[in-house]
Amino acid sequence: xxxxxxxxxxxxxxxxxxxxxxxxxxxxxxxxxxxxxxxxxxxxxxxxxxxxxxxxxxxxxxxxxxxxxxxxxxxxxxxxxxxxxxxxxxxxxxxxxxxxxxxxxxxxxxxxxxxxxxxxxxxxxxxxxxxxxxxxxxxxxxxxxxxxxxxxxxxxxxxxxxxxxxxxxxxxxxxxx
Amino acid sequence: xxxxxxxxxxxxxxxxxxxxxxxxxxxxxxxxxxxxxxxxxxxxxxxxxxxxxxxxxxxxxxxxxxxxxxxxxxxxxxxxxxxxxxxxxxxxxxxxxxxxxxxxxxxxxxxxxxxxxxxxxxxxxxxxxxxxxxxxxxxxxxxxxxxxxxxxxxxxxxxxxxxxxxxxxxxxxxxxxxxxxxxxxxxxxxxxxxxxxxxxxxxxxxxxxxxxxxxxxxxxxxxxxxxxxxxxxxxxxxxxxxxxxxxxxxxxxxxxxxxxxxxxxxxxxxxxxxxxxxxxxxxxxxxxxxxxxxxxxxxxxxxxxxxxxxxxxxxxxxxxxxxxxxxxxxxxxxxxxxxxxxxxxxxxxxxxxxxxxx
Numbered sequence: 001x002x003x004x005x006x007x008x009x010x011x012x013x014x015x016x017x018x019x020x021x022x023x024x025x026x027x028x029x030x031x032x033x034x035x036x037x038x039x040x041x042x043x044x045x046x047x048x049x050x051x052x053x054x055x056x057x058x059x060x061x062x063x064x065x066x067x068x069x070x071x072x073x074x075x076x077x078x079x080x081x082x083x084x085x086x087x088x089x090x091x092x093x094x095x096x097x098x099x100x101x102x103x104x105x106x107x108x109x110x111x112x113x114x115x116x117x118x119x120x121x122x123x124x125x126x127x128x129x130x131x132x133x134x135x136x137x138x139x140x141x142x143x144x145x146x147x148x149x150x151x152x153x154x155x156x157x158x159x160x161x162x163x164x165x166x167x168x169x170x171x172x173x174x175x176x177x
Numbered sequence: 178x179x180x181x182x183x184x185x186x187x188x189x190x191x192x193x194x195x196x197x198x199x200x201x202x203x204x205x206x207x208x209x210x211x212x213x214x215x216x217x218x219x220x221x222x223x224x225x226x227x228x229x230x231x232x233x234x235x236x237x238x239x240x241x242x243x244x245x246x247x248x249x250x251x252x253x254x255x256x257x258x259x260x261x262x263x264x265x266x267x268x269x270x271x272x273x274x275x276x277x278x279x280x281x282x283x284x285x286x287x288x289x290x291x292x293x294x295x296x297x298x299x300x301x302x303x304x305x306x307x308x309x310x311x312x313x314x315x316x317x318x319x320x321x322x323x324x325x326x327x328x329x330x331x332x333x334x335x336x337x338x339x340x341x342x343x344x345x346x347x348x349x350x351x352x353x354x355x356x357x358x359x360x361x362x363x364x365x366x367x368x369x370x371x372x373x374x375x376x377x378x379x380x381x382x383x384x385x386x387x388x389x390x391x392x393x394x395x396x397x398x399x400x401x402x403x404x405x406x407x408x409x410x411x412x413x414x415x416x417x418x419x420x421x422x423x424x425x426x427x428x429x430x431x432x433x434x435x436x437x438x439x440x441x442x443x444x445x446x447x448x449x450x451x452x453x454x455x456x457x458x459x460x461x462x463x464x465x466x467x468x469x470x471x472x473x474x475x476x477x478x479x480x481x482x483x484x485x486x487x488x489x490x491x492x493x494x495x496x497x498x499x500x501x502x503x504x505x506x507x508x509x510x511x512x513x514x515x516x517x518x519x520x521x522x523x524x525x526x527x528x529x530x531x532x533x534x535x
Contacts, residue, residue: 071216083296085220087211087331087339090346097343101336104344106378107405110337112348113318115325118332 003029068092069136069158180247181258185501188489189265189287198475198484199307200423202355202395205266206313206412207302208321209340209349213329217341218279218294226278226294233299236327237282237291242320245285252277257506260497266304271295289320296341297349299324308419310352310412318408337404347404352412354419355384359394359472360429361422363437363444370422371396378402379418384464384491393464393491394472398422430476445473453524457510458517463494482524490523502531 003011009029067074073085075093084090090097101108135158142151211217218226230250238246249262251272259273268281272295283290292300301324303317331339338349345351361367371381380401383391398419400411433441448469452458458466471487473479492498494516500506503515515531522530 071220073220081219083219083341084217084343086216087213087333090333090336090339100343101346101404105347105402105404109335110333110347110404112337112350112407113321114334115330115332116322117325117329118334 001027003027003032005029005032064095066092178249178254178258180249181254181261182501184261184265184287185498187287188485189492198471200356200358200426200475201308201419202357202488203304203306204309204313204352204354205302205304206310206317206350206352207300208317208338209297209345209351210299210301210321210324210338211331211340212298213331215298218275218296218298219341223277229298230278230280230293233293233328234280234282236324237293240291240320240323242316242323243282243284243289243291246282247285249281250277251275251279251281257497257500260495261501264492264495264497266302268292269295269300272300289316291320297345308354308416310354310416314350314352314408314412345403347402348406348408348411350403350408350411351399352415353397353399354415356396356398356419356422356426357394357468357471357475358396358422358426359468360426360433362394363433363441364429366425366429367396370425374398374418374422377414377418379415392461393468395464395468395491430472434476441476442478445469445478448473449479452520454521455517457513458494458520459509459513460494460496460516463516463520464491467491467494486523490520493519493523504531 001011003009004027006029009031011027012030013028013033014025065074065076068085068089069092070088071085073089073092075096078084078089078093078096084093098108135154139151139154139158142148142154212229215221215229216225221229234248237243238248240246251259254262259268262268262281263270263273265287267283267287267290269292272279272281272292275294279292279294281290281292288305289303290301301317301320303313303320305313333339337347340346340349358367361370374381378401380399381391382397382399384393384395384397398415400415403411448466452463452466452470467487467490470479470482471484474482474484474487493502496512499512499515499519502519507515519530521527
């Protein structure tokens with residue numbers, strides 16, 4: 001079978017997609033598949049393309065490129081790999097993740113198993129280990145309200161958390177070739 | 178590697194020798210877990226990964242659910258050894274691509290395996306022949322609970338277990354059942370089933386998971402979503418659906434005999450002829466022919482072989498296993514020769530399984 005884009009090379013990438021309840025099959029050669037953004041060596045990336053996760057769209061003028069305070073991953077890194085850098089990324093990129101999670105899953109609240117160490121902590125302390133996003137938000141609020149003493153306390157708290165986790169250091173993104 | 182060679186003496190965790198031939202070939206449940214405060218493997222550096230592997234290794238080896246553990250590090254494993262582990266569903270293709278700091282600890286009988294530093298810090302799975310999702314969930318839940326006494330997981334009360342890919346967040350659980358569905362394929366009824374299954378949030382894949390073709394009429398049905406439902410709910414729904422598919426398959430087989438008996442017998446007979454006489458067999462053709470043989474056995478048309486023997490051949494004719502049997506790395510064409518020879522020997526009881534000169 002020949003590639004349906006260039007018609008010159010053998011089609012080795014076979015792509016099945018659901019379009020309006022109909023199964024649509026497409027066949028590409030490896031180079032045309034790569035040009036379409038289908039990573040042949042990483043089948044997981046196929047589903048990402050379908051979900052628009054890996055899509056490299058023109059960045060909107062005001063698109064934010066925040067970095068995770070814990071692992072320094074940026075949203076642009078996440079868009080390249082479709083994988084998050086650490087647990088705190090779920091906080092940092094909450095805004096970007098929300099529509100993705102809603103499209104992928106059946107709900108937005110975990111109702112399954114809870115690890116014993118988490119249960120012991122109680123439900124009052126919700127969420128991620130050091131909820132950095134929350135702290136940062138508070139910090140911004142404190143600065144805006146000119147409560148500098150509180151802001152200094154919060155800044156130290158953030159610093160402490162980041163230092164406490166030596167395993168997480170800034171890193172250059174590893175993008176598959 | 179010696180450890181990998183040993184594996185070939187056994188038929189693999191999802192095969193039960195002597196079990197009645199069934200539509201349900203095997204079941205699997207896996208959990209994705211990450212440790213608190215450590216970057217996910219794809220973002221962490223080699224040093225961190227290595228440290229994590231060294232920390233986790235003794236803990237995993239001491240798990241009560243992992244009796245007689247076998248440990249393998251990805252660094253230093255040959256291509257063929259990695260292929261064999263993939264073919265036996267002990268590791269993923271992703272893990273095979275990793276090097277230093279990534280590894281595998283598995284129970285000697287291959288029913289439980291824990292990958293370290295794949296996409297997530299820990300990917301644990303349990304496997305068994307036939308349909309046994311509830312039992313497998315209980316087993317892996319137990320292993321997970323033992324493990325969480327010794328490590329702290331990255332967990333959020335809102336999003337559950339936090340994973341590198343947002344598609345796994347929540348329970349981090351993927352449950353799947355491998356089904357042999359030749360009746361539905363031959364009666365041209367498989368596509369509406371796949372569509373229906375997709376619509377209710379389940380995925381259908383081929384023999385070796387994501388991105389693979391449903392060769393040999395083997396289909397892997399698994400849950401797609403992981404957030405918003407309890408593990409038990411996900412497992413029960415999957416179980417209910419695969420039982421329904423099994424019913425459809427039985428009806429399709431009954432109609433096949435009623436409406437197309439001659440072409441059915443022809444289909445099975447041709448497969449017998451080709452498998453017992455061909456000198457060159459590629460992987461795809463072989464899987465399809467073996468499926469026809471299995472169908473013949475399931476319908477009682479063939480009595481000289483058992484379904485589990487055919488299932489074992491499904492595994493032995495894969496490139497990694499073939500090369501191991503041959504004792505050397507061989508190219509695709511020589512593999513076709515070796516594959517035909519192995520199948521002939523197994524099915525007829527005549528000839529040698531292994532080539533002397535390739």
